[in-house]
Amino acid sequence: MDIRLDGISHFYGATEVLRDVTQDIPSGKIVCLVGPSGCGKSTLLRFIGGLERPSKGRVLQLGIPPSDCLNPLTFVFQDFSLLPWRSVRGNVSLVLEDHGIRGKKAQTIINDVLRRTKLSDFSRALPKQLSGGMKQRVAIARALAVNPAVMLLDEPFSALDSQTCELLMDDLITLWTRQPFTAVYVTHNLTEAVRLGHRIIVLSRRPGMIHEIKEIDRPLSERSYADPELETIRKELWELMREEARAADEELQHV
Amino acid sequence: MSDTTLRTPTQPIEIRFRGGGFVPQSRRWVGMVVFIFIVLFIQWGTQSGLISPLTLPQPADIMTTFVELWQSNLLFAHLAPSLSRLVVGALFGASVGIAVGIMIGLFSYVREGLVPLVAAIFPIPKIALLPLFVIWFGIGEGSKYALIAFGTFTPTVVATYGAVDNVDRSLIRMGQSFGLSWFSIVRKIVLPGAMPGILSGLRISLAIAIILLVAAEMLGAEYGIGAYILEAGSLYDLERLFAGVVILSLLGLLTSGIIGFTERRLLGWRV
Ligand SMILES: Nc1ncnc2c1ncn2[C@@H]1O[C@H](COP(=O)(O)OP(=O)(O)OP(=O)(O)O)[C@@H](O)[C@H]1O
Ligand SMILES: [Mg+2]
Secondary structure, X not given: OEEEEEEEEEEEOOXXXXXXXXXXXXXXXXXXXXXXXXXXXHHHHHHHOOOOOOOEEEXXXXXXXXXXXXXXXXXXXXXXXXOOOOOHHHHHHHHHHOXXXXXXXXXXXXXXXXXXXXXXXXXXXXXXXXXXXXXXXHHHHHHXXXXXXXXXXXXXXXXXXXHHHHHHHHHHHHHHHHOOOEEEEEOOOHHHHHHHOOEEEEEOOOOEOEEEEEEOOOOHHHOOOOOHHHHHHHHHHHHHHHHHHHHHHHHHHHO | OHHHHHHOOOOOOOOOOOOOOOOOOOOHHHHHHHHHHHHHHHHHHHHHOOOOOOOOOOHHHHHHHHHHHHHOOHHHHHHHHHHHHHHHHHHHHHHHHXXXXXXXXXXXXXXXXXXXXXXXXXXXXXXXXXXXXXXXXXXXXXXXXXXXXXHHHHHHHHHHXXXXXXXXXXXXXXXXXXXXXXXXXXXXXXXXXXXXXXXHHHHXXXXXXHHHHHXXXXXXXXXXXXXXXXXXXXXXXXXXXXXXXXXXXXXXXXXXXXXXXXXXXXXXXXX
């Protein structure tokens, strides 16, 4: 299932946030969205996930999601968004209950996703007993449980320390290599972007427009931590973004 | 000599601890100690003549009155009708209040329609309406239930819709993003999220219910704690008056204990 962004523009009141964003998101690929703070990345992701409507333009779905897919467009939020009153298991089960999946079938799915995210030993723990990295693992497990056609990740690891972030990225790559999924990954971190992205979209400062598109052909499993080629691309992207980021920063000061 | 040791300490000094606090911890014995201390002080004061017997009765005498009340079985004759009035009235008022509060929290039309109304009836002293309730519901139990229910209703509504408003919106967005139905979101996200606020509202509502219980029983009740207190008061029988007051305080402790127990059971997830 592909996603097509068709001429998306958006205003919040008088503020123009996005201007004419057109882009295809191919299935089975990870698309990274980078850009200066406030350029509308999270907003664009909410449009793709159907949580908000753009002022102009449409988000189109090309093809139908596979039949075993419970929730085609699934978010992983920056703040984890776990229900604090439910255990790890309960948080995963929450998203299955509404699809009528209960009892044994639910247990099988839950055990499987908790195993894949290495959380099996914590299935009875409450969110308050978990570290930030573990909470985000739970959120990923919850997303995997509904078998998404497209994962929408909004700075999923930015609240975590860099080691945890590294480990979770490795986990994400393992998950993807085992079973490729489509993802839109919003991030500030260019290292993350070159690590995970098959395609990197650079947005300009507000109003967000597509500034540059960079394709990285090297398979995810072959990208190592300090790869010189990736480093070159990262520098190139940073050169592109530096001016925008500085200008965006100055605009903020004048508001 | 001491100066130099201050500037260049040879001994390692442990860092002063300045964390902790701001987290309620279980120290139940403290309440008991404070209570016993006050009672002992009054007992000492009244016995030594520092406090005149007209000002306060002796705690020991109140105790004797209480024991007599118990032995004559009158205690239960007064307590049973009071408890049933409290339970029926408060249960009705609180459950309707929670239901209306949730509706206000969820639907803008209900909010616009009812919030001004609730704000308008909240400050009316419900006791002043007692004659009206007697006309509407009769002099029997009906008017007493109605008074207590009405009095518990308003604070419960206000606490409940405030609690619903305070539910983390990002959790609701999360529910929507996973395609949960509206009903599921309300039941599994809004209600549990509002529970802390609803329970702390109930603490206040139930205390108000006890106040109104006494008010209701001051009119046309033969038995009941309120009737007992009123009768003692009109005779200036301070021992019996205080014995009645002690029963009310115990009722207050009991309801607060029940809420506390429920909170520990239901809200263990709070950080
Ligand atoms: N609900 C809203 N109402 C009004 N303005 C909003 C709203 N949400 C976002 N904005 C504005 O839209 C712009 C884009 O916001 P958005 O959150 O999409 O940026 P972002 O690219 O995700 O930024 P960051 O990288 O800091 O997360 C910002 O200027 C913000 O002030
Ligand atoms: Mg954002």
